Amino acid sequence: MPDGEPKQLYLFSTQFNYFGQRTHSGVSLIDWFDNRIELKTQSQVIELELEATETQEYRCKAVHVKYLDTGETDSFFLKEGGKVILCAGAATPQLLMPHREKLNNPEIGKYVNDHMIIPLGIYLLNKNLKVTPKDNYAPIFATTVWQPETGESGAETVCTFEFFAGNFERLWFFISHLYLAFLLPNWIKKRMLQTPSLFNLYKRIRLVIEKINSWLNLWERIELITVSLKFNPVTEGEYLRENNRINLGFFEANQDSQVAKEMITQILSLMDKLGDKPHWLVRLIFWFVGIPFNKNQVNQYIERYSKRYLLSQQHLAGGCLFGKAIDKGIDNPEHTGKVYGLTNLHVADLSASPLPRVSSQMTAYLIGFHVATQLSLAKIQKTEQPLA
Structure with missing residues (x-):
């Protein structure tokens, strides 16, 4: 590491064992039988509701969804300490673009993908x-x-x-x-x-x-x-805001x-x-x-x-939201994948079977595991927090 700068090299927790086989994903650390978890199928997130905090950052206070089978809408409000983890795919910049100026995060939506x-x-x-x-x-x-x-x-x-x-x-x-x-x-x-x-x-x-x-x-x-x-x-x-x-x-x-x-x-x-x-x-x-x-x-x-x-x-x-729009967690592991400008919203690829890539998308996949690990450790170290 030149000039004694350790932060020039940052290793994320790996999702693979020493045979190269993929053994973990971001969601694999979640106990799906936890009675606090409610699976929502046939639904689509249509809006994230934010509120200002004392730290000049914003907090996601509610997630608004639309049920695809009935067309009805519903809202889910986060309790104090609740967090939101979004996939790095195409819907994430669509949900965050309306808040780009408010969050002072112009990188949102700037990059969609760099490879095919x-x-x-x-x-x-x-x-x-x-x-x-x-x-x-x-x-x-x-x-x-x-x-x-x-x-x-x-x-x-x-x-x-x-x-x-x-x-x-x-x-x-x-x-x-x-x-x-x-x-x-x-x-x-x-x-x-x-x-x-x-x-x-x-x-x-x-x-x-x-x-x-x-x-x-x-x-x-x-x-x-x-x-x-x-x-x-x-x-x-790039992601077009107009349409x-x-x-x-x-x-x-x-x-x-x-x-x-x-x-x-x-x-x-x-x-x-x-x-x-x-x-x-x-x-x-x-x-x-x-x-x-x-x-x-x-x-x-x-x-x-x-x-x-x-x-x-x-x-x-995946990888529709990466780069400078999210925190790499170098200074604080708990902030890995956190969207700049928000206190409780992280972005990670939570796909159950993402494919390895040789580009920045690979980092997004590793972040998925890393984010869930850090949030899980933080929850254990602190008082029990509700899942979001």
């Missing part, structure tokens, strides 16, 4: 390649540098390939997160939120698939491998499309060497969402991705 993730298909892993426990959850990164041809405009950028491998049981949650949540049309996602029976049906289908897979494994153990491409686009995204929309600007520059097409074409050749394409019925499912298995399908996939899937991917990637 493009998933590719699932292959049957070559039997000569062995899968270790670390390969299941911790991605193996391969990097290369893309640069424009001589005389063409553009700037070189680093591209990262994230490989995940393992049997179907181990990869199920990864697959469902990356493909089902990412590629399903938004109207289906909304309908599932409004109709719990549809979600229960999905869970039953999952059990059937797992039974079939277990039956198949009696004859032969099948290992899978998948990969996604990550790179930084020419322009970063509460995310402005990404990805693919507006020709370089973004060029990078995606060239890198995916290269990685498809590698995937053909790492494994075999799945059964044609499985490939047919991927065909409906456009994911390519040969080079001739790449251009069409990028076109479809940029128009239909990009925003969903950015939402799942």
Whole structure:
């Protein structure tokens, strides 16, 4: 650490064990059977009500919600000492933007994302390649540098390939997160939120698939491998206050499309060497969402991705509120993830299965675990406080 400045390096509590397997998330520290916790499904937070404090900061005093099934609204008021933890996703800047001037926090909504993730298909892993426990959850990164041809405009950028491998049981949650949540049309996602029976049906289908897979494994153990491409686009995204929309600007520059097409074409050749394409019925499912298995399908996939899937991917990637808008907790661990200008509102990615990233989003995921840990320790050290 140069010049004896220890704060130049700050290590967050890790969510992974020494095998690289993800064992914790921010919400895993919460006892869901605590009688003080009430789960609110089919509801959407529409407003945060703030009040001034003696410290010139503000306190979130109430959370106003709308029930998606009935359209009715309700309010939940925080008791003294109560805290609010918000996901780092797209809804957070939307809720905080109206209070930006009041909080003297102009960084809110300034950054949406700094990278894009493009998933590719699932292959049957070559039997000569062995899968270790670390390969299941911790991605193996391969990097290369893309640069424009001589005389063409553009700037070189680093591209990262994230490989995940393992049997179907181990990869199920990864697959469902990356493909089902990412590629399903938004109207289906909304309908599932409004109709719990549809979600229960999905869970039953999952059990059937797992039974079939277990039956198949009696004859032969099948290992899978998948990969996604990550790179930084020419322009970063921002949150537009005027119409509460995310402005990404990805693919507006020709370089973004060029990078995606060239890198995916290269990685498809590698995937053909790492494994075999799945059964044609499985490939047919991927065909409906456009994911390519040969080079001739790449251009069409990028076109479809940029128009239909990009925003969903950015939402799942999280990190819509990070950087200078929140406290890193360097001076006080209890303030990790706290929104500047607020005394009791923290931001952390509370997703149950976020994917590791090689950008500032990874920090957001680690903050999720770190925030919950610090709040839990603070609660134990002090008098018992109500959960919010």
